[in-house]
Amino acid sequence: MANVVRTAPLLRTCLEVLAEADEPLTASEVIERIEQRRTFTPYECASVDKDGTPRWKNHLGWVSGDVATVGWMTKRNGRWALTEAGANALDEYDAEQLNTEKNRLFAEIRKRREQAAEALSGSEQLIARMLSLTNPGSWTTFSDLAAIAKVSPEEVGHFLAGGKKRKPGAYRVLDDGGRDPGDGMLHFGYRGIDRRKELEKEGVVFDEHGRPDPEQQITADDFRERLAALDTPVRESQTVRAWLVRGSSVEGRDLIPVWLKQNSMSLAAASLRPIVPPVSRAELKSYVEEDYAFMTLSATRTVKLDEFDLFCNHMQPGDFVLTMSNGKAYVGRITGEASYAVSTDQRSNLRRPVEWLNATQPVVYGKLPAPLPAKLHNQNDVVELTEELPAIEKLLAELGIEQGEESPKVRRELTFPEIPESLADELLTSRYWLQRQADLLWDRRQLIFYGPPGTGKTFLAHKLATALTEPSAVKLVQFHPSYTYEDFIEGLRPKPDDEGRLLFEPHSGPFLDLVEAARQHPADPYVLIVDEINRANLAKVFGELYFLLEYRDHSISLLYSSKKDFTLPPNVFLIGTMNTTDRSIALVDAAMRRRFAFVELHPGTEPTDGLLRKWIAQRDDVEHNADTPELLEALNARIADRDLAIGPSYFMRGDIYRRPDGLQTVWDTSIMPLLAEYHYGSPVEILEQYRLDVLRKALGSES
Template sequence: MAFADHIGPLLRATLEVLSAVDRPLTRRETFDRVEGRVEIAPEYLTATSSSPEPRWRQQLGWRIMEAAALGWVTRRGGWAITEAGLRALETYPENELSRQLAAQYRIEYQKGKKYADPKWAPVAEALARLEPGSWTSHGDLAALSGLAWNSISGFLSEQRPSSAHRVLRNDGQISGDFKWFDPARTDSPREVLEREGLTFDEAGRADPEQRLTADDFRGMFAELPVEPVTRRAWLVRGSSVDGRDLVPIWLHKGSASLAAANLPEFAAPIERDRLKAIVEENYQHKSYAARETKLAEFDAFCNRMRPGDYIVTTTQGKAYIGRITGEVAYVASSDQRSNLRRTVEWLNETRPVPFAHLPQPLPAKLHSQSDVTELTENIAAVEELLTALGIELGDVQSEPVRELAFPAVSQELADEILIERPQLQRLADLLWENKQLILYGPPGTGKTFIARKLAGQLAEPGAVKLVQFHPSYTYEDFFEGFRPVQRADGQLAFELRPGPFRQLVEAARQHPSDPYILLIDEINRANLAKVFGELYFLLEYRDDAIGLLYSAETDFTLPPNVFVIGTMNTTDRSIALVDTAMRRRFRFVELHPDLPPIKGLLGRWLAELQVKDELAVHNLDAPELLDALNVRIEDHDLAIGPSYLMKPGVYRKEDGLDMVWDTAILPLLAEHHYGSPPSVLDRYRSSALRRSLAVSPDLRPTSEPGTE
């Protein structure tokens, strides 16, 4: 027997126990008394691994917490029933008590969460004023709030307002899917509406004179702030519908359409679940992928589009832009090429825009294979195009878009990291021009340090993300993949979850005027072709779109405000080589102890340390020793960078330098000379280098010009 069959009697027995006493009871006292009143199945008398309590007590405890949230019981000094709890006990018979608890708790929970946003206030206020004898539609409530029709439907089903039955379809008919919130209620909604004073015609449409529109509601409560309508944009293809170009017909008739050849006639808008069932039934001859695509297209055209949205279509290498002016309608098309239709005001019918003149990223989006593609995230480009054509944007005015740009590298940053500002500015310019940059060189040259400092100068802290590659790193770790999650019932399921790069990209889309920078540490330690997958293409062709491996998204693009900085250690020869495809997509800048800006860095840092720290007086020959060491290391890629010695503690003890030399630098060189006699390291010891410098001072490496 399922526990749902037990909870009704257990909940009722709990409230009866609490109502029969004149003092609060502890949890144990309450459950002990309940146990004597209700027969419980043996499987619920056992404990679980997570608690020593029997399962029924655990489950009932959760229900009492919900009852407390509704004010049916209090838990101060023990459990006690309230007046509201007594009324519930008297009002709801048998298992109806537990059903009401679940339903009311869900409503209260949703009120405190999903619908707490002020944007829902006009909807709630309108429903409160929707009196008997009047009706409104999902479209009216959507227009009032600037929300989608689907959202209004969700609000009604979860908030359960008493006037919900007065919300009809846009044509005034009662939805065929209408159900009372109370499952025991069987009376006809039309009969209820007629008793309230609503009249219907022979086709079952409510009297339009009794309809309250969005404007009517605004007039009722002008004191409520009117939320600005969020305008969307859509690409709808019509240039090849079963081999025929319908765009000239659209322009002539002021419309746009979808074929929907296999769909039976239905009234729109329509619940997505019902639409899915219709698609599954009538497109069985199509593959599952095709059915998913059709569902997304029909749902967008029927449910998500709204009057006032922009619509873009293309034909013969040119683009046309319009505004949607009407709700969706099902029309039995004689050729089955335009069964779903919307009226459209085409804005540039006589001035089509060639693809070459479209602002980015619209050209990439127009490569989408879907018949309907949302362009809302690119609405700024659509409005930029309309402005260029001299077309008024109407009542929705877009704010001036701030131009994407890097700030100039500051002198403060240059002074902080002791690298000349023109050298840092060169790195920033290379990143801006090519979008992707790799800093490479031997260890200890400050590649990651410089990358992080530069990124922090060019972008806000929240717009910089760092990841580190390693041999087992995958596309699923980096971009997106299916990950196990625990559902509410305790079962494991797999959900598509975004990785750090996808999260950065989506954040960048929301703020197109701000640079977003991804830092990839040790970029060459992973299998780059495996990690980047199809994104390899977008790194080079930023103006194009691609389909994704896991998502249904077929027109994914990389926003122009996304930049990538990688660091690469050249010492490990097993990973030092990068394929030609990756080298073509990145600019490479070498950071080497013998080359600017790293050359002379240790000396500059030590001079700063002497000024700031009076205790730092030992081992001031460190720059000369490091330069002498790198002279003896014959392999250019195996040089030692200065960061090993850029630690104040090295210079506060007489043996500080020798300690770092013996524990950090010599072990690294020993690894490079693996298999050679131990004596090979003698030439690299600090004592040997000091002796050679003392004997031949003229062998000291020349300082970098301008650093003395």
């Protein structure tokens, strides 16, 4: 039998179990009843994680999520229930048909979400702003948000339900009249929670029919007033974009002086037939395939198609455009639509009118704000620079050029907040030391805490990161020997299509996800914590990222995706941790050491030295083992290798000081096994010197 999980019969059995139940079931109850009905193959029963979860149970979790998305079942308050649509599907289809129909519906919903995201691209920030104005104790509807964003309520719903991360406050958005939206209109992160209960906790009042108080609803008119009060103009869904268009070397001629004089820009399109823009991409593709058939590489024709499509169909009046000539940059605003005009020299057939804003005061390449220099390395004739709008706005502000009322305001600067005294009190260290680490991270962008076990490296990294930015902007991953580039940055993952065939598609890892989130919020720091960073093959995991860690003002091409000018935003920071007892720290190469700042955490140095004494001193429940700090110091004094010292975290547990045998238990189950591993193969007498009773006798202390 093939090594596959049989999805179709598993899906049908799950729905049958729910259909026969008199009330909603917990996931455990569903699993138990499925086990009573089905016989699973050895492959389906094999574990997929360290907890021993069988493969079929893990698969059921994903399948049930898809079923909830298409509206055949609900997952609310920890219980699963069949919907009327699910019961109808169960009656109408056999197992294979049921799975096929589920895949078809799921693909339709995914397509609608993608279309909604595309349609809403210019309104996402506006919707997010309105969600932030929907305070606890209030609620709103998809229609209210849609009226301001100038899209349909369905597009708003699919936008809020899509994406990898849930939109904060989206659970306060209900259907018209305050009805609860179905799971298909909810992000999976909000499924399974009792939304009414959450809203009631926040102060929303519901009547006996389950309808929320209309007085607590934030309507479209309310949003208009609140946005006006915040001086936030309600804009159309079309946003300002930015583009790089090259014209300094067109068939050996620099056209930029002509552009500046005629307030225009152009593409050669030398072999393209006369067209009347806008032209659909499908039509353009057919023209390019025929008119540029002499280009033997299809990839080259695709690049040409992309350039024509962007120039004719995606650029809009009001967008910024940037170009370079003789090492100097010029910025303009597009003032009209694209047109086709046959040029005598075939160097400027596609044209657009442009108002050049700094024609008499160009900016030399070296003075451009980051990350524009990195983006200018792209060799294509047309490159979208919308992600770099803050840099362009900063450039215009430095030139004293008025951007107009419709231009987005220059973003606030990226900064770290000052370390609060409260964090120093919580970590039992000095604010000065913590501020030094924050300043070091700001200067170097990459920092590693290293030291023996139990010195609080990961704990400190997380506390420091959350003090510098919002918790949602902090992500932690742990490296291990099998961790790869494909796990960390991006790789190919199998994904079934509508017909059940497996296709391989690019899949982003945690690092790329963090980078993309950071691009959307350039004024907010984003911190990636890499625990046990030295346990993986670092050169293999980081790949071409090694280069960007040191040269952030440059761009690279990623291995799997189509990104040809990937840059590392300045608001992305890395904090790693290394355990010095793992001798693989010695294998960290010079390239890695050059890119990271290294900070030691050792029981004998600040801030770890004396930490256990401070921790015990602030407790009021110490009844036993008050001599633990002295015993720890005596233990580390007997350990000859400095890198094998024992940190205080092992002893920062309340039960040690409430029970007479608390310290002995930790010593027998944590400390002695660790030391036995250090001295594997050594005479027994060496371990004897570390025993708790031996140390107490040497110190003359009692428990």
